[in-house]
Amino acid sequence: APIQGVADTVSRYFVPVVILIALITLVVWALAGPEPRMAYALVNAVAVLIIACPCALGLATPMSVMVGTGRGAMAGVLIRNAEALEILEKVDTVVVDKTGTLTEGKPQVVAVLAERNESDVIRYAASLERASEHPLAAAVVRSAKERGLEILKAGEFRSLAGKGVTGTVEGHPVVVGSAGLLREMQIDISAVADRPEALRRDGQTAIFVAIDGRVAGLLGIADPIKPSTADAIQFLHHEGIRVVMVTGDNRTTAELVARRLGIDEVKAEVLPDQKAELIKRLQREGRIVAMAGDGINDAPALAQAQVGIAMGTGTDVAMESAGITLVQGDLRGIVRARKLSRATMRNIRQNLFLAFVYNTVGVPVAAGVLYPFFGLLLSPMIASAAMTFSSVSVISNALRLRNVEL
Known part of the structure; x- marks a missing residue:
């Protein structure tokens, strides 16, 4: 995810900065610390390196994305x-x-306006459309089968994207498609030019059928x-x-x-x-x-x-x-995906905040800034436990996405 680039950029500078802070800690304690100075210097420098391990920073984004992706799969x-x-x-x-x-996506032929035998119009159209993958083609084929019509073998099939299909059925040239396609094929549609508009006002898609270079009819197809x-x-x-x-x-x-x-x-x-x-x-x-x-x-x-x-x-x-x-092919899935995206990104930002705050607070404490005021130092063992806790806190926060309402 692009937001992972933020963590990667910070990590690129974070590591050398932490090493520099550890070296400064070593030098300051070795020169100005209480006796045994070198022991204090080594312990505090190691504590800085341990507590600053950027595990939480590295886990912040992928953990949220992984849990969010799983939650999305559960919601379809x-x-x-x-x-x-x-x-x-x-x-x-x-x-x-x-x-x-x-x-x-399950259209049905609900009207047939035929200029010749209605069964011929549907049979020829279905015979040609059987080779097409368009949902409207499936509706024509289904209509022919429901009427018990024989679907014939088509030849010279061509599919023109967004326009329709052409081919031959029993040696007859057949064109099934839009008015624009028929005009391209130089087929006169003036005799039925006013009929498609009536179908369209009812929410139907008008499909022209031409046989032997003449308009044979119109199919009105509706998709709820x-x-x-x-x-x-x-x-x-x-x-x-x-x-x-x-x-x-x-x-x-x-x-x-x-x-x-x-x-x-x-x-x-x-x-x-x-x-x-x-x-x-x-x-x-x-x-x-x-x-x-x-x-x-x-x-x-x-x-x-x-x-x-x-x-x-x-x-x-x-x-x-x-x-x-x-x-499920349901547009409400976009609603769920949007909610999931918002929840996941909010969770990632929370994780990055936890990781940054942890290191911002933990590194100075490990370096011994509180020692002159409270006599407080972190041993490497406590620093190790704190580092582990930061990773656990990020993981626990990411796991909350499993219960997000979609």
Whole structure:
């Protein structure tokens, strides 16, 4: 963790300073101490070296991080690196993907607007989408199976990130995706251009299906919002955190979801490679950004953010790119992770304070500054016990994190 650098920097200067203090103690007692001077000089110099052993300083950060990481795992928050745990308490902007993060990630086909036989539209779309890993593709395939339709073998399959898929089914060219993709394929959509907006106003994602170069129909796909999402966003707002939703969905659908959840800013119709650019722009504005996502297309943004947060219900690529994984894929996990970060960093600061205060008080006493006033000296054995006690106090304080409320 970066805060460990503070302890490392202090230790770099601490050791030579302590050796210097021990030498000064040796010289002063040898020249000005009571008889037997050399005996007093050696005992006090050794006591300084023993009591100043920087064990507590070295344990302050790793002990808290280790216990905090364990407490997080018990609460379903897996910490992959300590830096993410440290920075999370400073985050002022959270960027969230919509599908699978704010929503259940289990979309369903709820409307079919067909220009030809409805079963053909779903069968051809499902046959092509079966090769895709996108959650919306899974919804189309699931809809075909629920209707008892045969899923055919697709050829020449191509997936265009953020746009859709193309290929052939039974020799027929098929395109499934956004209006933009159909326009790129020079397919006229004017006959159904006004229909997608009605679906979007109902919170559905409109997917075009074209067969043989003509629009065959529209699929309306809805993905329910997770019940816990609203509470999590309310907590983030209470913490003064700005919430930005980023999605490849149409703006109408995205803004409807944002209004329901009270999200501050919406970035819709965003391609996968543009998500990382959005994170960079926010960072250039001086914001400390956390990104929460679950898909392969979220991985670059998760890696770019100061803190990447992956849903445990998402893809392995997303989890590998993130510093924190929420096992249950629940946004309330961000709330728990934030509380854990704050508690862990507070605990580390307490440990560093204990270690610094211990050495600030212990070294002068071991050197014999109290002897002229109270006749008090520390033997090396007592110094050794005190040094051990300082380490025990730091460890005991770190163990308190096991009981922190998340």
